Amino acid sequence: MDFPRYNLSNNDNPNTLIRHDIINRIDYVVQYHCHDFYEIFLIVSGEMKHIVNGKIHCMGKGTVVLIRPDDVHKYSQATSEPCVFVRLWIKPEVFNPLKIYLGDNKAIDLLLNEKYPFILSITKTETEHLYNRFYNILSISEPNGFQLTQNLKLLLFELMTHFTNFINKKGNSFPHSWLKDLCDEMSEINNFTIGIKRLLELSPTTREHLSRTFKKQLGVTPTDYIKNLRLNYAANQLIHTNKKIIDICYDSGFGNLSYFYECFKLTYCATPKAFRQRNSHKNYT
Numbered sequence: 110m111d112f113p114r115y116n117l118s119n120n121d122n123p124n125t126l127i128r129h130d131i132i133n134r135i136d137y138v139v140q141y142h143c144h145d146f147y148e149i150f151l152i153v154s155g156e157m158k159h160i161v162n163g164k165i166h167c168m169g170k171g172t173v174v175l176i177r178p179d180d181v182h183k184y185s186q187a188t189s190e191p192c193v194f195v196r197l198w199i200k201p202e203v204f205n206p207l208k209i210y211l212g213d214n215k216a217i218d219l220l221l222n223e224k225y226p227f228i229l230s231i232t233k234t235e236t237e238h239l240y241n242r243f244y245n246i247l248s249i250s251e252p253n254g255f256q257l258t259q260n261l262k263l264l265l266f267e268l269m270t271h272f273t274n275f276i277n278k279k280g281n282s283f284p285h286s287w288l289k290d291l292c293d294e295m296s297e298i299n300n301f302t303i304g305i306k307r308l309l310e311l312s313p314t315t316r317e318h319l320s321r322t323f324k325k326q327l328g329v330t331p332t333d334y335i336k337n338l339r340l341n342y343a344a345n346q347l348i349h350t351n352k353k354i355i356d357i358c359y360d361s362g363f364g365n366l367s368y369f370y371e372c373f374k375l376t377y378c379a380t381p382k383a384f385r386q387r388n389s390h391k392n393y394t
Contacts (some may be wrong), residue, residue: 112181116145117200127261128198131243134191141183147199148176149268151231153240155192159184164225165344167377171236173229175272180226195243197265207262207269216276224293229275239268287313288322292334301338302362305331339363340376347385354381 117125135157152172159166159174161182168174176182178201186192211217220227231239246260291311294300300307308331312319323331343361346352355366358381363369373381 113140113142114145115142117198126200126203127258127265129196129243129246129261129264131193131195131247133193135184135186138185139183141181143179143181144176144198145178146201147178147204148196149199149265150174150176150194150196151236151239151243151268153193153195153236155190156187157184157192157194158187160345162225163345165341166228168228171231171233173231173268173271175220175226177221177226195240197261197268199265203262203265207266211269211273216273219276220272224296227272227276229272231271235271239264242267288326292327295335296338298342301335301342302360304335304362308335335362336372337376340372343369343373343381344377344384347381348388354385357381 117128141160150173152168152170154170156167156169157172159168159182161174161176161180163181167187208217208221242264246257246264291308291313294311295308300311309316309319314322320331323329323334327334329337339361343357343363346357346360347354350357352360358366358369361369363372370380373379373384377384379387
């Protein structure tokens, strides 16, 4: 499927290499698209439903996301409360020198080359600080001047430092290369539908060590990890297909319809039917 590709040269000033704005409410669904530039956005209040490269995220205040060129994503307001967020659009001509400056390390590699963009949660104080930075930059009287560009570059550096420091502090997110490889393999439908049995077959370690590593590095049990993969797949099927709910349940790897409904409602705060009615008619492009 082809998606619109946005580029900064479509805007009023084709020479702009870095832009920013503040969005006070998303009163429409931003349909699937990709860019030829990088985008960073920070949620200041409210909640956003964000779908990127086929994966659904419900994100609240203090969430920061880096969208890379060619990531395909869409987003909408998740509740009746206005979703306020700020964003930067950065051309590669600005981003690539910063990437070089930050150094050739695993944190940068994870940020730029993983299948899904990295999502960072920051504190209330950090969120307010960054929002104030955005707001103050908007007040600069020269909309296309040197001062504006320099301030935006400094803001970009601060945001990227948040990403790299957090990932490095967490041990590059996946300190065990086998865990990353295992998670990549388990994201395939032929594996997560089988479940724990398949996870253990693919794992290079014991069941006990596997469980400890999942809890320490990913914050979930292997069982919950697989359940989340199945639920994410089911949510995408509800949005993008006309399959019967019972078929989606079993195709996702759930063996019990009641349990599927229970897990889905806990995760998405809606039954599968209500979730489909609320989203599917808006989301086809």
